[in-house]
Amino acid sequence: MNRRHILKAGAAGAGLAALSTLGSARAAATAPGAAPAVGSAEDQRLNALFETMLADQLAHSPEMATSLGVDSGAHAGAKARLDDRSLHAWENAKARTARDLAALRKIDAAKLTGNNRWNLASILYSTQLNDTMNRSFATVGSPYVVSQLTGCYQQIPDFLDSQHTIADAADADAYLSRLDAFATAIDQDSAAVRHDVAAGVIPPDFILAKALTQLKALRNVPAAQSNMVASITHRTAAQHIAGAWDKRAETIVARRVQPALDRQIALLESLLPKAVHTAGVARLPKGEELYRLSLQSYTTSDMAPDEIHRTGLDLIAQQSAQADAILKAQGYTQGTVGQRLRALYDDPKFRYPNTDEGKDKLLADLNRQVEAMEARLPQYFGTLPKTKLDIRRVPKATEAGAPGGYYQNGSLDGTRPGAYYINLRDTAEVPSWTLPTLTYHEGVPGHHLQLSLAQEAGLPTLRKIQFFSGYGEGWALYAEQLAVEMGVYENDPLGHVGQLHDSIFRAVRLVVDSGMHAKGWSREQAVKFYTDTIGDPETMAITEVERYCVWPGQACSYMLGKLDWLRLRDKARAALGSKFDIRKFHDAGLLPGAMPLPVLDQCIDGYIAAAMA
Template sequence: MKKTFLALALVTALAGCNNATQDTHANKEAQASKDAQVSAVASPQQQAQALFQSYFEESMALSPVYATFVGMNEYNDKFSAPISEESLAQSLALEQKYLDKINAIDESALTGQDLLSYQIFKRDRELEIKGYDFPSYLIPLNQMYGIHNMYATLGSGQSAQPFNTYLDYQNFISRTDGFSAYMDSVIVAMREGMEKGVVLPTPIVEKILPQLSVHVVKDAKDSVFYGPVTMLSDNSELSDEQKQQVTEQYQDMILNTLVPTYDKFYQFIETEYLPKARASVGLSELPDGKAWYEYQIETNTTLPLTAEELHEFGQQEVARILAEMNKVKAQVEFDGDLKAFFKFLQEDEQFYWDSEEEVVAAYMDIKDDINQRLPKLFEVFPKADYEVRAVEAFRAASSAGASYQSPAPDGSRPGIFYINTHNLKAQPNFILETLSIHEASPGHHFQITIQQEVKDLPMFRKFGGYTVFSEGWALYAESLGKELGLFSDPYQWYGRLSDEQLRAMRLVVDTGLHAFGWTREQAIDFMAQNSSLAMSDIEAEVERYISIPGQALAYKTGQRAIRDLRNQAQAELGEKFDVRKFHTQVLIDGALPMPILEKKIMAWVATQK
């Protein structure tokens, strides 16, 4: 996965519920003043720039946890308002207000970045408003992206929430009260979903239960939320008296707020919700599900694609990659058919790590090798570094094999490449090179960090993104491996094929589940027949596609779009084509919807001529 990058992806589970904090009278007056300033400026360029900033600030007020991830620490004590008709209406009103405002600006008067931002902003507001036709708030969490997991990561002391000063600790205590109230509203929303027949499938609900029970502890020291307390001994900012006070406060917060919150939700899921969970798994099985899935395709690919087109594309790619895998089998002189080769790769001890520490160390070692090769294909590089960490135990069982969390915008925290060591059989060493490329450099870390570091981008672009761009870029980056001098070992090349095969199978399985009535078992069998993935990995992948329809379609569609643009640019420019400059053009304006990226690249090609 996550594809999607972890920090933003996790918070998306919260922001996607369209929740909102309550405007105070002072906030409304301040916003009215800003609106007046926007309308008073003279030029369309100034109006647009002021509008983008105003929208970003208002949206951060409605999603304060997201604000923490992008470095706006004034929101560190706040949590999104509980799910309600009022908060949903407020969030929708924000989108409509800014769509009206952007439509009032003369697009023909804009050029360059201002025009690009205008087109992106307008498109996004229209798509967000369209999304309110579907009741996603009735299923606000799942085993992959859930506020119950995200908040534990946030409160562990190893994420975006700062725990340096006395105020930092008090902020999280205040935020926890908001989290508890929000979780109560999740129960209300999910009960409404039960009444309307909009519920999660049974296997997904079953995966949520252990994610909740792990936080129901008797001793506060056994909680992941106690992590910041263990950091106090090395903290010189707090006095001994403050440290003692914080320790007592956190013990009280854990045992009297967090444990009851998680236990209450666990009891609700186990006794009320699970018996009402559905046997079907496809989004099309829900009310208006066909249109809902079409919206998910549009949202995740930014392209006018149908389920039928994607399903066929996936099947073609699966067949092509199987043929390439057969070539590797012949190259290593394996005696047997492809199915036997898969079994050999799954079972032979030479392909597997002995410990979590060995896995993390191997990915740190390959980091330096890859970084030295990058100037061959790139001329812009991220300033922030990244580190490799194992996925935390409390969420590892249902997490993707790897994921990425972006660095702090101010440089105080590096990017994090998370590797899931829950099942070492799901982390074969032959994916070492391709997985590092995808999650770190020149994949997610490279693209996302450059986007954050580009000067003068509006904040909504600097910290926004599109799955089709970020995941498409990361998969395209994998395809650069041989150009970088990697994949010389045939098994590492097989790892690249295995990774691409996973993305090709996603096209078939995601559309199969949500458009063509496939069962969970049918999807699992398809992936088992066409890959060497561990069964535990396959089950987690299939359940991921069940939970977040359409997201898995972004990888191959984005890769194809970027590769097609490169081929087209190279064909038109001939000897004038410079792959480093092409990559700069793809990366330097941040994530873009694919149609807008195409217009941008074609305009660049024209200038190169």
């Protein structure tokens, strides 16, 4: 996720949801763009400003309009366009951010009522941080425009397939217009890469190599067999929309998209001789400041890299001891915790067949886990989402560099459900004992529940689509532990080991991320620490470590956010005693929408004070 996409989303940090990192599901009683009823004149000023900011973002990001399900009516023209990724558009986005910040600072927070206190604080936080980053760095990427996880080549094909709806010939024509615009977007990304190279920013050699692998995989599929052609062909046929859509799409891919991909491939190949093998961003211009601001952006915490590193090491020791006890009770006694976890990974009895049939069964099992969890939710949540959750596999074209799982928001109007994507490039990477906790993280009570509740709440739309990684990823990791407290592992001790494994994994992230970006660790040193500690296959460790290289600080948001959710829950329980109700605590933290952790702290203080009154 580079800064221009963060700006468009109005987010302080993106998860792969953002990735989409960036928001989620069915609209509440208020229509998209409509602010809830407000009391004071200052509330009305704030919501009018939010409306202006949202309209501006939608005007400049047709992809956001589609992602939110509002690319019709007033925004109908958006459906035939992609975002402008040019350097000129980037400069304009920075100017709009500075303008928005000036307007937000004119709002008198003391005169706001209800959730508008948190709404202003949250939007102000992200806008101010984006402005600081804009003024601090002369590069488009944060840090890299094109990598194995960033760049329109990695995002647009799936966007066209999963988010661009086709109901009639006009929608199909709009798809073709966007397919043609994809070639322009690739060239705009390439121009941004050249801009950043001139400023001294070249990705590490291993990042360039992985990006090239994926670019070539996309490029080398014959146009007629491309997923981009297949998507419009299948969907127009299903809707009985007459026309030579396959031939028209094939021509665009062959004459426009593939040559643009060739140009980007040649550009990255030309950079390889200049690339270094150093993993961290400290080597880049103002690299130390970049890491500090990236940490703040993703975690919304001011914790220093050294403290993050120590916290990770302490948590690894504590949670490894818990896993050790369970493993011994199950007869796994030989070797370190990491070695025993690796033995579980390698045990074929926990593997699904690496076939289409085996992968279908895995997806069916995940759906059953979701259904069982949904039956438990009313005991722990006062408000539950209405939005449906789909479980899908990561597209084959991007699975090589994609993470193990991620969540993609549904549309604001509820017509497109939320989606939990799981990477099935190799079922050996997802043994059965690891799957429940991943489902609780990405689905319920994790991302899907939190993000859907935010979109279904009576919040200004600008707030519904805002995502803070420390809050959102922290919640999803907290949800993994909440599942333990809900009793889901009472008859599944190895599933509990899977939960502890993933919690240790997030502690490893604290150590590895700070290690590479603040302590000079190499990629190989990071991979070894990762595999030694939790026993994951090296292929998974490499994917994860290389992710941290291109999203500095993002990996720290999970555990730091979880620790804050747990701290605030303990604080509320201690203050309220017998009055504490976990359902009300969860509603208090979730219904006001995503926010920076310091604002969440204030919000929970307000809940405690009201509950004690």
